[in-house]
Amino acid sequence: MRFRFAPSPTGYIHIGNVKTAVSNYVLAKKYNAEFVFRIEDTDKERSTGEYERMLIEDLKWLGLQWDEGPDVGGAYGPYRQSERFDIYKKYTDILLEKRHAYHCYCTQEELDEMRKQASAENRPIVYSGKCRNLSDDEKRKLEAEGRKPSVRFAIEKNATIEINDLIKGKVVFNSENIGGDFIIVRSDGVPVYNYIVVIDDALMKITNVVRGEDHLSNTPKQMLVAKALGFEPPQYAHQGLMLGPDKSKLSKRHGITSLRSYRELGYLPEALLNYLVLIGWSIDTDKEIFSLDEITGELKIENMSSSPAIFDFQKLKWVNGQYIRSYPAEKITDLFLPYINEAGYKTEELDRAWLESLITVLQAKCELLSDIKNLIGIFLEDVPEPDEETIDLLRTDDSAKVITEAKNFITETDSCENFYSDLVNYVKEKAGVKGKNLFMPIRGIITGCLKGPELDAAVPLIGIEKCRKRIQYMYDKFQAGK
C-alpha cells in the first residue's frame, strides 16, 4: 500500500489539511505502507518556495516523516508538480488525440457571463460544450482573434460513475451533473489539479487516497480522467470535514487555524497529533491520551468517521495540558525556556536546578507552554505588582489585619527555619483569621496574584529575602498611614 499527502504551498498549512496529513501518515504507519509527500504548486499566483519550506518545517515539527518527497527524493519523482509539466503534456496530447479532450476558446469573461445567466435563470451551472465540435476553420478564426485556448476534458454523456469509498460506502454520480466539460489545461499551458492529480497518483503508484470530503465531488471527474488514460483509480476514503463552532468549514474567523500558530502558542506536537486523531475517528479504547504507537495499534481505516466534526479548541487545550503535565522537569523546562525569554526574563542568568524546581511546581497549571509567561513572574520578579483582583482583596478588613500582622512578623523575626509556616501561624493567631480569609491575602501579598502554585511549595522557592521585601512593599502600599 502507498499513501500520500499532497498540499499546495500557498500559505501556512491549515489545521484541516494537517488532519488529512496526519490521517495518511498514521494509516501508512499502521499498514506498514509508504508515505509519499508531493507538492502541488500549479497555482502560480499563490505558491511560493518559501511557503514550501515552511510547510516542510511545520510538518516535521509535528513529527511526520515521509519516505518519498521533494526534499528526500524517491523512485517516482520529481515530487513537485511544477517539475512534471513535460509528463502532463504527454498525456494531454494522448487525450487530445483520442478526442477525450478538446481546445476551448471561450474567454474568462464569456464564461463568467454564461455562469451569471445560468444562475439568474436558476439553471445548473454547467459548461455548454460550445467548443467541443469546432471545425478547423472555426478554430483558425478564433486563434486569429488572438485567443489562447484552454484544454477541456470531454465528459461522456449520461454515464454512471460509482465510487466505492472506504468511509462513505458506495456513492453514485451521473456524468450529466458534475459540471460539464472541465478545464484540464489553462490557456497559459499550466495544467489543473483535477487532471494531474490523477496522473501523479497513478505514476506514483498511490493505492489509497485519504482526504477531506470537500473532494468527494471532484472524485467522479478524476475517475473519468483515469478511465480515459487507462489508469486504475486508487482506493478512496473521504473523511468528514473539520468545522468551526458555527458548523461551517473551519476558517480563520473561528480562531487560530494555521499549524504554525498552534506551535507558537505552545501546543506540543504530540498533543496536536493526539487530538487530531481523536476527532473524527473511533478508536477501540476509552483512552483519550495515547502515543503514536498506541494510535497506530488501534486504528482502522474503516473506523474513520463519516460525519463532520466541530473543532473543539477547549478539548485540544486539555489534551495539551495532559502532555505538559506528563513530561519530566528537564524536558519540559527546555520547552518552556523560549516562552520565559519571550516574557522578558533572562533565563541564561538563572540557576538551572532552581528553574527546574519552579517548573515542577508550575507545570500542572499550564495548558499551553505560553501560559508560563503569566505564572513565572511570581518567582522571577523582585516585587510583583498586584493585579486588580488582588488589590480589591487586599483592601478588605481581614486583609488589613493580615497585612499588618505579616509586617509585624518580619519586624520581630530576623531569621527562622520555617519562614512560611511560622508566618502563617503568627498571622493566624494575631489577626484571628483562618482558612480562605487567611491564605488568600497571604497569597496576594507574596505573589501579587490570587492564583498560583501551592504556597508552601512556592515560598521556599521565592526565598525569604524576597518575601520580606514583598510584605514590606504591600504594607507600605495598603496600610502605611492608616
Added chain:
RNA sequence: GUCCCCGUCGUCUAGGGGUCUAGGACACCGGGUUUUCAUCCCGGCAACAGGGGUUCAAAUCCCCUCGGGGAUGCCA
C-alpha cells in the same frame, strides 16, 4: 437552483435489531483533598432531528420530511 455527503448529550464519540432505565471524554454544575487557587479525586446534569413503515422487538433496517455541510473555479 442542481448534485453529493451527514444527522446519538453543548462538543468529540461508543453502540450496527433484544444485554440501552443509551457508555466514555471535554465543557458545565456540586462535593472532597490541598487550612488558599487553574492540578488531582468523587458525584451530577445532559442526547438517539421529526414522521411513517418492517419486526414479537428499532438509536440500530427501509421510506419521506426537516436541518446542517460540501461542491458547482482557467483554486487545490
